[in-house]
Amino acid sequence: MPRLLTYNVHRCVGTDKRLDVDRIVAVIGQHEPDVVCLQELDVGRLRTGKVDQAEAIAEGLAMTSRFHPAMRVEAELYGDAILT
Template sequence: MPRLLTYNVHRCVGVDRKLDVKRIADVIAEHEPDVVCLQELDVGRARTGHVDQASAIAQHLAMSVQFHPAMKVEAELYGDAILTHRPERLVRAAALPTLPG
């Protein structure tokens, strides 16, 4: 059975207020998941050094990644990602529906 891990990484800032993408990847690696669902990632944001956190974590774990921004401000993105070692393909990515107003 595949092992699934979900983790709200809070833009890779720990409770000690230190920004450390590798530390997040190390925590994930300890659990040896097949699929990882990450929330609150920064991609290209000034506040976290313009790093693509989704890709950086995936690279540390030797996993493929699909990132979906929940928010975009100019070139800065913030959102969620799915990482996996398993064969995958993106069928469709779309925003969730919202209420008018």
């Protein structure tokens, strides 16, 4: 049976107010999931350095991502992703 993990990453900003995509990758990687459902990702948003967080996390885990924007502000996106 595939291992599923869901995670609200809060745009990769921790309770310590630090933006750290690599920390998210490390936490997910500890669980070795087959499928990951992520909520509250920024893609191309100025507030998080214009990083495609879905793709960065997927790359760090050697997975592929499917991003779905829930909100669009000009070229900036905010939403959810599934990684496999």
